[in-house]
Amino acid sequence: MIVFNCYIRWNVSPEIFSVGQLNIRYYGMLMIVAFVMSSLVFYRILKHEGESLFLLPVTVNTVFLGTLTGARLGECLFYFPEYYLKNPLEIIVPFHDGEYTGIGGLSSHGAAFAILIFLFFTAKTVKKPPLWLIDRVCITIPLAAFFIRIGNLINSEILGTATSVPWGFIFETRGEDFPRHPVQLYEAVCYLTVFFVIYRFYCKKQNKIRQGTILGLFLILIFFSRFILEIFKAPISEFDNHSFFSTGQYLSLFFGFAGVALLASLFQSENK
Numbered sequence: 001m002i003v004f005n006c007y008i009r010w011n012v013s014p015e016i017f018s019v020g021q022l023n024i025r026y027y028g029m030l031m032i033v034a035f036v037m038s039s040l041v042f043y044r045i046l047k048h049e050g051e052s053l054f055l056l057p058v059t060v061n062t063v064f065l066g067t068l069t070g071a072r073l074g075e076c077l078f079y080f081p082e083y084y085l086k087n088p089l090e091i092i093v094p095f096h097d098g099e100y101t102g103i104g105g106l107s108s109h110g111a112a113f114a115i116l117i118f119l120f121f122t123a124k125t126v127k128k129p130p131l132w133l134i135d136r137v138c139i140t141i142p143l144a145a146f147f148i149r150i151g152n153l154i155n156s157e158i159l160g161t162a163t164s165v166p167w168g169f170i171f172e173t174r175g176e177d178f179p180r181h182p183v184q185l186y187e188a189v190c191y192l193t194v195f196f197v198i199y200r201f202y203c204k205k206q207n208k209i210r211q212g213t214i215l216g217l218f219l220i221l222i223f224f225s226r227f228i229l230e231i232f233k234a235p236i237s238e239f240d241n242h243s244f245f246s247t248g249q250y251l252s253l254f255f256g257f258a259g260v261a262l263l264a265s266l267f268q269s270e271n272k
Helices: 026-049 055-079 081-086 108-125 130-154 183-208 213-232 238-242 247-270
Strands: 008-010 015-019 022-025 169-171
Touching (some): 015 026, 022 026, 026 055, 026 130, 026 183, 108 247, 130 183, 130 213
Parallel strands (some): 008 169
């Protein structure tokens, strides 16, 4: 049997261009694209339902703040709690031993926690049912996640495990000479698929969907898929090296089963 290995030698620079000390990076640009595209989808939903467009900037700001806050805290407390609890200032200070290092490390699970909490209180502020608002934001999140994972690929981060599959990526920008699973692409394709599935479901069943249904579907589709994809990721923390499941898998199971419990409770209440 002849096997053709067409490994992709990944040596893309994460920087688009530099102006003096200012570096314009693909990841930052894709983060902007992620928020713009998801905002356009949310705008279309609000307009279609005849809702006030005032909800657009309020919700976008809420999701943005929730993403930054939760993603950073999640990275520090879920994956490296011992270090950051001893050095709490490094959670927000972009310096280490007097050198500028930037703030690196973001957790999508932490972002999910914070976004849901922030949206709950925002809904109360704008006098909307929390599940109504969360449902509609959940339609847009997988689309944003797609662009962010493409940014992770360009940054050569969130690496997969070593592999011999013919589509493996050799991350030369990290000085590596062996192929890894392009888990960033696996996730990107997964998130884009979930977006189309949920958005189509919303468009077809809009007037018949109970509040919380889309949130439940979102949690199940995203996080059970994420649980499987975590198998192809290289360990992040020391805990991952000694545990049967990784930190990301445990967190994914929590969110996934929360979605199951939510849909089960909705179904039960509907049939009473």
